[in-house]
Amino acid sequence: MNLQLVWLRSDLRIHDNSALAAAAAKGPVVAVFLRSVQQWQSHGHGANKIDFWNRGVTAIKTSLNGLNIPLLLRDIASYNEVPNVLLDIARAHQIEQLHFNVEYPLNERRRDQAVLAAFKHHGIAAQSHHDAIAFPPGTLLTGKGDYYGVFTPFSNAWHKQITQGQLALRDTPEVQSPLAIKSDTLPALPALEGTPVDERLWPAGEDAASDRLERFLRFRGRHYQDQRNFPNVCGTSELSPYLAMGMISFRQCLQAVISENGGHLADGDAGLSAWVNELIWREFYQHVAVGFPQVCRHQPFQEHTRQLKWRNDDEGFQAWCEGRTGYPLVDAAMHQLVNTGWMHNRLRMVTAMFLSKHLLIDWRRGEAFFMRHLIDGEFCANNGGWQWAASTGTDAAPYFRIFNPTTQSTRFDPEGEFIAHWLPELNSLPAKARHAPPQDMLTQLDYPAPIVDHKAARQRALDAFQALSN
Numbered sequence: 001m002n003l004q005l006v007w008l009r010s011d012l013r014i015h016d017n018s019a020l021a022a023a024a025a026k027g028p029v030v031a032v033f034l035r036s037v038q039q040w041q042s043h044g045h046g047a048n049k050i051d052f053w054n055r056g057v058t059a060i061k062t063s064l065n066g067l068n069i070p071l072l073l074r075d076i077a078s079y080n081e082v083p084n085v086l087l088d089i090a091r092a093h094q095i096e097q098l099h100f101n102v103e104y105p106l107n108e109r110r111r112d113q114a115v116l117a118a119f120k121h122h123g124i125a126a127q128s129h130h131d132a133i134a135f136p137p138g139t140l141l142t143g144k145g146d147y148y149g150v151f152t153p154f155s156n157a158w159h160k161q162i163t164q165g166q167l168a169l170r171d172t173p174e175v176q177s178p179l180a181i182k183s184d185t186l187p188a189l190p191a192l193e194g195t196p197v198d199e200r201l202w203p204a205g206e207d208a209a210s211d212r213l214e215r216f217l218r219f220r221g222r223h224y225q226d227q228r229n230f231p232n233v234c235g236t237s238e239l240s241p242y243l244a245m246g247m248i249s250f251r252q253c254l255q256a257v258i259s260e261n262g263g264h265l266a267d268g269d270a271g272l273s274a275w276v277n278e279l280i281w282r283e284f285y286q287h288v289a290v291g292f293p294q295v296c297r298h299q300p301f302q303e304h305t306r307q308l309k310w311r312n313d314d315e316g317f318q319a320w321c322e323g324r325t326g327y328p329l330v331d332a333a334m335h336q337l338v339n340t341g342w343m344h345n346r347l348r349m350v351t352a353m354f355l356s357k358h359l360l361i362d363w364r365r366g367e368a369f370f371m372r373h374l375i376d377g378e379f380c381a382n383n384g385g386w387q388w389a390a391s392t393g394t395d396a397a398p399y400f401r402i403f404n405p406t407t408q409s410t411r412f413d414p415e416g417e418f419i420a421h422w423l424p425e426l427n428s429l430p431a432k433a434r435h436a437p438p439q440d441m442l443t444q445l446d447y448p449a450p451i452v453d454h455k456a457a458r459q460r461a462l463d464a465f466q467a468l469s470n
Contacts, residue, residue: 002027003093003179007034007086007100007115008071011131011246012056013206014063016169018131019099024173027096030181031064032072032089033057037190039078043107043379046372048341049244051196052204054189056245059205061183068176073184079111083118090124093181098124101131101246104286105379106296132246133283134158134166137290147291149301151395154284155277159266167251167258194372197341202241202375209242213253217260217272224271231333231344232418237275240376241342243282250279285384288394295383298364300392304468308392310362319451320355321369323423326450328434329409330354332422339422341375350408352389357402358457360464363390391465399465402458409435423447 004023008031011017023029035057040050061071074085090098098119102112112128119126130136140157141147148154202208216237220227227235242248254265257276261268265276288295295301319325323334333347343351348370355366367386371377387393391401413419416434420427425446426434433441442449 001094002096004029005086005090005093005095005098006031007098008032008057008060009034009100009103009246010053010244011101012053012060012204013209013247013249014060014067015172015206016249016252017101017246018129018170019101020173021170022127022129023097023099024171024176028176028179029067029069029173030072030089030093030095030179031069032074032086034082034085035073035075035186036078037075037192039076041193042078044368044371045377046374047192047194047196048373048375049371049377050189050192051199052202052241052341052375053245054186055199055204056247057186059207059247061186063206065183066175067173068178069173070179070181070183072181073186075187079107079114082111083115086115087118087122087124090119096125098126100126100128102128102136103132104137104289106289106293109290131170132250133286134162134250135283135287137287140287147287148284149288149292149394151281151284154287155280158280158283162265167254169249169251169255197339197375201340202342204245204247206247209239209248210252212237212239212242213248213256217256221257221260221275222269222271225274226271228274229346229412231336231347232413232415232421236345238342240378240381244376244378244381250283253279281384282381284394285380288384289380292394295387295393296379300390301387301394302392302396305390305392307468309360309464309467311360313359313361316359316451317355317361317365319448320351320359320361320366324448325354325452326448327354327405327409328416328419328423328426328437328447329413330405332419335422337370337373341373343370343374346408346412348385349389350403350405352386353397353403354405356386356390357461358405358452358454360457360461363387363392400462402461404454406436406454 004027006020006023006029014020037050064071072089076085086098116126220235224235227233257272258265261272267273292301300306323331325331330351333343333351337343352366355361356363363386367382371382384393388396391397391399415431419434426437429437429441437447
């Protein structure tokens, strides 16, 4: 029957799915998903991401059933089991070829290489497909033949070399004749550390992703450049969880922009072009993970920053985690993260820079905390963002760039509305006082004084970074 096996991972959609389209073009398709909760937890994923992932599997199972494509489900403890589990399925159903879409962090690439080697050894065809990004790593390089370590030239090269074929949507499989293979029932998730956020905040699946994309482009896309930095304004797409889980593809997003923007990506409407830039940032960080694998080993991109003297401050770290730093914008952002599984992008920069610069606490502790809570937790983007804020990464903020949280607050939450929402104890204050409550007001509120002085903390961070060059 020329049966094709599609191994789904973070590509939970039937539309514009390279591996699924390639498989369906060759014969009837069987799909498989390997749920690896222990492995995901060892990679730092928390209850929010794992629950969203699981709900995404349920959603795609319904879509696949509509195409008469059975979905097999297996629970495994670690990636080491993957080759044998897939081989067992391939033998049991006389699979002609395995298909899967590439994932780029180091452990995932090693897992996939082991699968390809095992299938080759046993004489069963297997093919990987580049689906999550436009350019496979190693095909978009500097003039010297190196991976890009700075975003702007990467983006310029991306726009210059992108082709219509790279942006073309892959075919959606047609309904196939029913197979004598039944879909498996997805068992309940094992007990997770922490309780997932309300699933109504983040409904899973392609329909929810498409709906968010449509609403963003219709109502907010053209205002993105002007509104994206204001956390109290619904100015971003909020598509990051869906992109991270592949419930929508970058091609679907870019094709929608092209349709809305008169055929343009790099120019045309400033808001839409700015959003395209954010999608290219996602791709850039995937390339970095391959070209500079030390970032996948908990090491800084910039070698000289390995010697930075981080402070061992558990009390300060806990105050940051709990949103009790005494800097209202930082604290409100941390409450948003813990309660919704998501944080506004401007605030990700503010909170990450506060931890790594004001408190001079190792960025890796913050990176892990974000990954544990983010519903859109994706290694490449999360690591790239944290290293940028900590001045250890690609395109990093200069070490002397240290956001003043109060200035950021007055600029991007001028009326303190975001602060008031997430810190109701500051509701009674005049709007302008919410950014830095005066000491005499703090005595009447259940809110702490700042745990560090901005000016002193800034100088401490400057001294630490300047010591690296001595």
